[in-house]
Amino acid sequence: xxxxxxxxxxxxxxxxxxxxxxxxxxxxxxxxxxxxxxxxxxxxxxxxxxxxxxxxxxxxxxxxxxxxxxxxxxxxxxxxxxxxxxxxxxxxxxxxxxxxxxxxxxxxxxxxxxxxxxxxxxxxxxxxxxxxxxxxxxxxxxxxxxxxxxxxxxxxxxxxxxxxxxxxxxxxxxxxxxxxxxxxxxxxxxxxxxxxxxxxxxxxxxxxxxxxxxxxxxxxxxxxxxxxxxxxxxxxxxxxxxx
Amino acid sequence: xxxxxxxxxxxxxxxxxxxxxxxxxxxxxxxxxxxxxxxxxxxxxxxxxxxxxxxxxxxxxxxxxxxxxxxxxxxxxxxxxxxxxxxxxxxxxxxxxxxxxxxxxxxxxxxxxxxxxxxxxxxxxxxxxxxxxxxxxxxxxxxxxxxxxxxxxxxxxxxxxxxxxxxxxxxxxxxxxxxxxxxxxxxxxxxxxxxxxxxxxxxxxxxxxxxxxxxxxxxxxxxxxxxxxxxxxxxxx
Numbered sequence: 001x002x003x004x005x006x007x008x009x010x011x012x013x014x015x016x017x018x019x020x021x022x023x024x025x026x027x028x029x030x031x032x033x034x035x036x037x038x039x040x041x042x043x044x045x046x047x048x049x050x051x052x053x054x055x056x057x058x059x060x061x062x063x064x065x066x067x068x069x070x071x072x073x074x075x076x077x078x079x080x081x082x083x084x085x086x087x088x089x090x091x092x093x094x095x096x097x098x099x100x101x102x103x104x105x106x107x108x109x110x111x112x113x114x115x116x117x118x119x120x121x122x123x124x125x126x127x128x129x130x131x132x133x134x135x136x137x138x139x140x141x142x143x144x145x146x147x148x149x150x151x152x153x154x155x156x157x158x159x160x161x162x163x164x165x166x167x168x169x170x171x172x173x174x175x176x177x178x179x180x181x182x183x184x185x186x187x188x189x190x191x192x193x194x195x196x197x198x199x200x201x202x203x204x205x206x207x208x209x210x211x212x213x214x215x216x217x218x219x220x221x222x223x224x225x226x227x228x229x230x231x232x233x234x235x236x237x238x239x240x241x242x243x
Numbered sequence: 244x245x246x247x248x249x250x251x252x253x254x255x256x257x258x259x260x261x262x263x264x265x266x267x268x269x270x271x272x273x274x275x276x277x278x279x280x281x282x283x284x285x286x287x288x289x290x291x292x293x294x295x296x297x298x299x300x301x302x303x304x305x306x307x308x309x310x311x312x313x314x315x316x317x318x319x320x321x322x323x324x325x326x327x328x329x330x331x332x333x334x335x336x337x338x339x340x341x342x343x344x345x346x347x348x349x350x351x352x353x354x355x356x357x358x359x360x361x362x363x364x365x366x367x368x369x370x371x372x373x374x375x376x377x378x379x380x381x382x383x384x385x386x387x388x389x390x391x392x393x394x395x396x397x398x399x400x401x402x403x404x405x406x407x408x409x410x411x412x413x414x415x416x417x418x419x420x421x422x423x424x425x426x427x428x429x430x431x432x433x434x435x436x437x438x439x440x441x442x443x444x445x446x447x448x449x450x451x452x453x454x455x456x457x458x459x460x461x462x463x464x465x466x467x468x469x470x471x472x473x474x475x476x477x478x479x480x
Contacts, residue, residue, distance in 0.1 A: 050316070050323065054309030054330075063305045065337050066256050067379050071330035072306075075323055082320030112256025120375040124322055 002101070002127035002189070009089030009220060011126060012211065013100040015182065016134035017175050018156070019141035019148075020196045021203070025134065026098050028204050029211065033094055039221040041088045045099035048079035059155060066111035069155070073104055074121045081125060089126070092221035101125050102133075102185055110177035111161060130214055131189060132207060136196035138179055142172055247344075250356075251378020254337065264344035265468060266381065268355040270436065271389030272429055273410040274400040275450045276457065280389065281353045283458050284465070288349055293469075296343040299353035303334035314409070325363045329376050332356060336381060344381075349469075356380050357443070361435040365428065366415055385468050387461055388440050389450035393429050397422075 005011055012029070014022040026042075033040045046055070055072055058064050064072075088095050101122035108118045136144075145152070146168060154160070157167040158174025185191055192210060194203055247253075247262050267284075269277045281297055288295045301310055310327050313319045319327075343350050356377045363373045391399075400406050408414070411421050412428030440447055448460045 050313050050319070051309065051327075053312070054306055057308070058305045063334070063338075065254070065333070067254060067333045067337065068305065068330050071326055071333055075326040075330055078323040078326050079318075079320060082323055083318055114252035114255050114378065117252050117375065117378050120372060120378075121326070123372060 002123070002125055005089065005126040005129055007086075007089040007126075008092035010094045010130075010214065010218065011085075011089060011097070011128040012094065012130045012132070012214075013097040013102075013128045014132045014134065015099060015102045015106075015191065016136070016196060017106075017138075017141050017178050017182070019144035020134040020136045021144075021200070022132070022134040022196075023098055024200060025132070025194075025203055025207055026096055028200075029207055030096055032208060033096075033211070034223075037223055039091075039093045039223045041084065041093050041095050043080050043085055043095060043097045045097075045103060046073065046076055048076040050079045051076040059153075062154065062160070064155065064160065066108065066113045066160075069111065069160075070104060070108040070113050070118055070121070073108075077101070077104070077122070078124070092219075094220060097128075100128065100131070102131070102182070102189060102191070105185060106178040106181040109181050110158070110174060127189070130210060131191045132194055132210070133182060133186065133191040134194050134196040134203070135182070138172065138176055140197060141175060142168070145171070248382040249378070250380045250382060251375065253379055253381070257337075259341065260345065262341070262344040263347040264349060265385070266340065266344060266350045266352065266383040267465065267468070268352045268357075268383045268386045269389060270354060270357050270386055270439075270445065271450060272391060272396055272432060272436070274396045274403065275389045275391045276399070276454060277353050277389060279454060280458060280461060281351050283454075284351055284461060287462065288351075288465075294346070294348045295351060296339070296348045297351040297353065298335055298339055300328070300358065301331055303331040303338075305334045306331040321363075321366050321368065324366075325359070325368055325373065325376070328359050328363075332359065332377075333379055336379070341381065352383070355383060355386070357386070357436070357439050361432050361439070364435060365412065365431045385464065386443060386445045387464060388436060388445035388447045389457065390433075390436070390440075390447050391450040393426055393433065395451045396429055397425070 014026045016022040030040060030042050051072060055076070058068070058072065085095050085097070104118055104122060109115050152167045152171050157171040159167060159170050161170070161174060163173040164170040186193060194206055196203065247259050253259070269281055271277055285295045285297055301307055306327060310331060313324070313327060340350050340352070360373045360377065364370050406421055406425050410429070411417070411425040413421065413424055416424075417427040418424040439445065446464050448457060448464070450457055
């Protein structure tokens with residue numbers, strides 16, 4: 001259970017396994033909301049400049065254990081939460097997040113950490129107003145990822161779990177565990193399931209419909225006329241997503 | 244040998260097995276003399292023939308640089324800092340402390356999760372949250388609490404290395420000057436340590452005395468703990 005969002009802002013997040021198409025959908029949503037004149041802020045998983053060098057070093061030297069991986073990703077999230085997401089919500093902005101605490105609940109538990117322990121770590125975060133879960137069958141996600149990339153990275157493929165010598169097979173087994181965790185979270189966290197096998201446009205139509213409903217009668221922070229909302233503040237690097 | 248005990252779920256993905264070593268923690272305020280005592284204890288124990296490993300906060304290979312960088316900036320949030328320290332702690336526990344205990348070492352830890360939790364809570368963290376974060380942590384065999392009052396600390400620091408920004412809680416603006424801030428911040432920490440001393444069965448040692456007196460007390464307590472592991476007797480020589 002996460003606490004209810006009582007700020008004037010709206011929090012909309014997307015979740016799903018790698019290759020589910022969620023990033024494409026949130027990017028389209030971001031542009032659409034801006035074009036509607038809303039103040040929108042976008043935050044990506046694993047993108048805090050503060051934690052970046054540590055994560056990089058740990059990945060390179062394969063220093064992570066499931067516990068330290070989980071704690072460091074939560075540190076990254078906390079930095080974005082304290083310096084960006086929460087202040088934005090308080091200001092009445094629509095915050096879009098590509099991956100949220102549920103990614104940790106899925107991946108970290110798939111790596112073997114205690115379920116309740118990782119839920120406590122993120123208990124400072126708020127329940128999103130809309131949590132969209134893009135669900136695709138495992139085979140489709142794996143097909144999308146392996147055809148788009150030459151190689152899978154060590155942690156991305158879950159190689160630290162010693163599930164298989166083969167990266168592709170390890171990736172499949174790892175994603176399967178995560179998929180199970182997501183399915184269990186649908187009721188626990190009230191995730192809205194979107195069929196990720198539909199066409200991009202059909203999915204986007206559904207997404208906009210859900211968001212429109214949520215925004216009926218809502219007035220957030222007005223965007224300055226003529227210019228799309230852009231946050232100005234201390235530098236925060238736009239990292240690349242993924243584990 | 245009893246199975247290792249954890250504060251919460253521990254490391255469920257890993258078989259820890261027997262830990263023939265001993266984990267001994269020195270806790271207490273900034274400037275109370277922990278690192279001096281740790282050095283003395285190490286020399287003494289090695290002299291007695293024990294293999295000793297020591298560790299302290301922010302010494303993990305993984306997070307050390309990152310935390311130091313973060314402390315220099317001005318954007319380090321309270322929750323972010325708590326979690327960064329927890330990552331440092333977990334890394335040292337899994338990669339240094341537990342392997343050393345498995346190999347039968349005596350591990351001397353200059354501070355443990357109690358110091359980190361206390362600092363987090365003084366900075367406004369939810370105590371229940373902070374406690375659960377450390378559910379992975381191993382319970383030490385003994386916690387030696389070097390207890391001193393604030394006046395002692397001030398005297399030691401002013402005649403020693405000086406009063407610094409973090410040890411005065413200046414980041415939370417406890418007061419508008421370094422001295423008052425130090426007093427207020429350290430008093431709050433001492434109150435929490437006293438509370439933990441009851442709750443977690445610390446062995447309290449009066450640190451407001453000369454170094455060698457304190458050291459002798461610590462030796463007595465550690466001898467009791469190591470009763471079953473007799474030191475090498477050199478009478479034959």
